[in-house]
Amino acid sequence: MKEKAGRSYEPASSEFPEVLAKLTYDQHRAIRFNPDRSLWKDQGGNYRLQAFHPGWLFKEPVELFEVVDGKARPVHFTGADFIYGEPLVPSDFKDIEMPGIAGFRLHHPLNTPEYFDELIVFLGASYFRSLGKGNVYGLSARGLAVDTAIAGPEEFPRFSRFYLERPARGASEMRLYAELESERVTGAYQFTIKPGANTVVEVDARIFLRDDVQRLGIAPLTSMFLFGENDRVGFDDYRPEVHDNDGLLILRRNGQRLWRPLRNPDALALSFFAEEAPAGFGLLQRDRSFDHYQDTEAKYQRRPSLWIEPVNDWGKGQVMLAEIPADKEIHDNIVAFWVPEAGTEAGSEHRFTYRMIWGRDPEPGTELAKVVATGTGHGGAAASDPDPKLRKFVVEFGGDALSGLGADAPVEPRLSLQKGSVKHSFVQRLEGGTWRAVLDIERDDEEIPVEFILALQLNGADITETWMYQWSGQS
Structure with missing residues (x-):
């Protein structure tokens, strides 16, 4: 990926089967992976992989490789790996040659030994999200953010290729690698996934800049805050609160803890918290009472918190919080990430290693109230x-x-x-x-x-x- 950064960006091939390119939202959501075709299903291990079908919004195929004994082999999926529900006609997809997949998810016995729950999903650009025990999906993470909330357009790097080490029988953790690329950046990522009450994802990110970047966002978090106890002006809703997370926590190097409740502002609001070698930051869902949400479908009280814990020295920079006006809970209007102070010019290189802790209560303990x-x-x-x-x-x-x-x-x-x-x-x-x-x-x-x-x-x-x-x- 370092060598690739010295060459011009080559976007994904524009050749895409017409039957896939024309899929509508309703048609695409009628397609699901056949669990009987899950990768590693018959190997008796703790992990299974299921793919997401390309098409609709997902027209840039993702390549998948399985790594066995240090060697990578491509993993191909066909129409036979998916179930096509109404209004689709399954025979239309019988002999189709898949150019790749939209993304994938890993399953693991997270909540009970008998059932393989969804554990982590990689789908769309560099987005992914994971769960701890008892959680339902909420906020997302990204591999990298490029020029978020500046005057010009934002760039969305994408994970174009994944390499997954075949899990050994009885393995408690899973390791995979990803190539990240866009017009101005490339990246090589290693993810080590450790499921549990709080699921830990260890990240080793090597980032190379093809061109100048105004604002580089490390360990980006994306969430939703529509209204809450501190901010519900203009919402006529029987539910007292609607949000995936209710605050940003920053742990400073000297042990000071900063808590910033989230808001849904009238206009774009940006906040910057200057730090040097921060001990951590994250978007948390502290309020865990069903009575405070009253939503039996969305289950906001079970949405995960996500804590970012740097492993190497991140130097000087800022934690940036962007709060974007939203009128519906379908919009992710909260973004938080680390902005390094220097090194965003063409040719620069970065290495950031950190732990992501997903779960009900991942924030570090403290004697402070x-x-x-x-x-x-x-x-x-x-x-x-x-x-x-x-x-x-x-x-x-x-x-x-x-x-x-x-x-x-x-x-x-x-x-x-x-x-x-x-x-x-x-x-x-x-x-x-x-x-x-x-x-x-x-x-x-x-x-x-x-x-x-x-x-x-x-x-x-x-x-x-x-x-x-x-x-x-x-x-």
Whole structure:
């Protein structure tokens, strides 16, 4: 892939069977892989592979190779490997020559020993997503992001070829390799997948730039936040919250934890958190109560969190969070990734190694109390007339560092603001041991966002993680 970066990009062949190219959304979703044709099904191992059918949106074929004893052999699929439901006619696909596949998924006995659950899926550009025990699919990851949320167009590199090591009988982990390519980048990736209550995916990414890139995004995460307890303006819905994840957590090298609740803004909102050699970051779904979602189909309380833990030194850079306006839950409107400070010119090379931890609770432990809820509403007294420049923010913290304190403990807020001022604030202990900070904030200008930093202190030392927020628009 390094050698390829010195040559011009060659897109996938435009030759594509007409019967596949003309597939509509409804026709494509009527095709499913025949589980009896799963790769490695008859070898008695812990992994099985099923392919996704090309066509509809997936017109750039992906090549697949099986690696046995260090040698790679191509794996081909035909129409006989798939089941064609109505409105399709199976005979139309009987003798078709597949140019490749759209992607694939690995199955593994994740939740019970008897059933091969879906474990990880690679489908579309460099997108993939995985599950921990008891999860249902939610956020996605990507191999690389190129020029996301800049003035010009975004570039979407794609995994064009995969090499999968044939899993040994009884193997607990799975290893595969991928080639990544686009007009301005190439990449060589190694993935080591370790299923469990939290599924760990170890990534070794070698990235080579063909041309200059304005913003390189490492370990990109893509999620959905429509509305939640802190931001539901304009949504008339019986469900209290609709989101795959509710916050961005950043663990700094010095142990400080930054929690940023997600929002669905009125306009594109970008936030940058400058770091050096970060200990980790991720998009989390902390709220696990069904009562807070009330959705028996989407099961948002079971969506996975995803934690990124760097292994090598990532140097100086920024964690970028992009929040994009969305009016439906079908849109992934949240993006987060690491932006290295330097080395995005043509000819530069990068190596990033990191762990991805997918599951119900992958974030690292801490003695600090965590943010457990964020609420907002119009400022002032309950009976006062709303003032667009005044808003109330209610932040609740919970954890051992707070639960043992009495209501008279000298807990104080550490609060800083940009483009706003505090009109009224207090901290109080709630029943059950959580603590609440209540802030009435007046903004300087309705067109300029107010930036918050808040933590609770005891005797001058932080006893909670740091809550960060941006007030723009109405919420």
